[in-house]
Amino acid sequence: xxxxxxxxxxxxxxxxxxxxxxxxxxxxxxxxxxxxxxxxxxxxxxxxxxxxxxxxxxxxxxxxxxxxxxxxxxxxxxxxxxxxxxxxxxxxxxxxxxxxxxxxxxxxxxxxxxxxxxxxxxxxxxxxxxxxxxxxxxxxxxxxxxxxxxxxxxxxxxxxxxxxxxxxxxxxxxxxxxxxxxxxxxxxxx
Numbered sequence: 641x642x643x644x645x646x647x648x649x650x651x652x653x654x655x656x657x658x659x660x661x662x663x664x665x666x667x668x669x670x671x672x673x674x675x676x677x678x679x680x681x682x683x684x685x686x687x688x689x690x691x692x693x694x695x696x697x698x699x700x701x702x703x704x705x706x707x708x709x710x711x712x713x714x715x716x717x718x719x720x721x722x723x724x725x726x727x728x729x730x731x732x733x734x735x736x737x738x739x740x741x742x743x744x745x746x747x748x749x750x751x752x753x754x755x756x757x758x759x760x761x762x763x764x765x766x767x768x769x770x771x772x773x774x775x776x777x778x779x780x781x782x783x784x785x786x787x788x789x790x791x792x793x794x795x796x797x798x799x800x801x802x803x804x805x806x807x808x809x810x811x812x813x814x815x816x817x818x819x820x821x822x823x824x825x826x827x828x829x830x
Contacts, residue, residue: 681784
């Protein structure tokens with residue numbers, strides 16, 4: 641039952657984008673098309689899952705035993721940067737169209753505070769290895785859900801006749817705010 645609460649809490653209640661406001665840059669930048677958003681969500685899911693395992697192992701088997709826990713943030717950033725480079729190389733070979741569509745936002749996963757935030761949160765919450773993986777994958781699913789929903793809404797709004805002053809960024813920000821408020825309805829679940 642504990643894993644169920646971790647999953648529901650990470651995806652809906654404490655959504656990394658809509659409740660904790662981490663990962664806003666790719667949320668706003670990559671969410672103009674659903675296909676691109678799904679690709680970004682998959683890339684972030686892969687990076688978050690592997691980063692959580694690496695963060696857990698480094699924290700409890702290297703940093704704490706050596707008494708250098710203060711290096712946590714720097715070490716986690718280096719691990720995340722390495723993983724993103726790996727994802728970038730793989731995407732370039734496997735799916736060149738997705739690689740082109742993600743463009744500059746793929747390397748920005750390195751600085752995506754959602755990935756770093758999840759790595760730090762799983763250590764702060766003192767999760768074991770399995771809980772850490774479940775927590776990070778659930779957060780990645782929440783990230784993907786938010787970005788895909790937002791992309792779908794943005795695609796739909798492009799077809800609407802909006803006042804000139806509301807087109808583009810203004811309607812995107814209003815839509816993001818409404819989506820965040822909608823997710824607040826889940827706050828009583830866990």
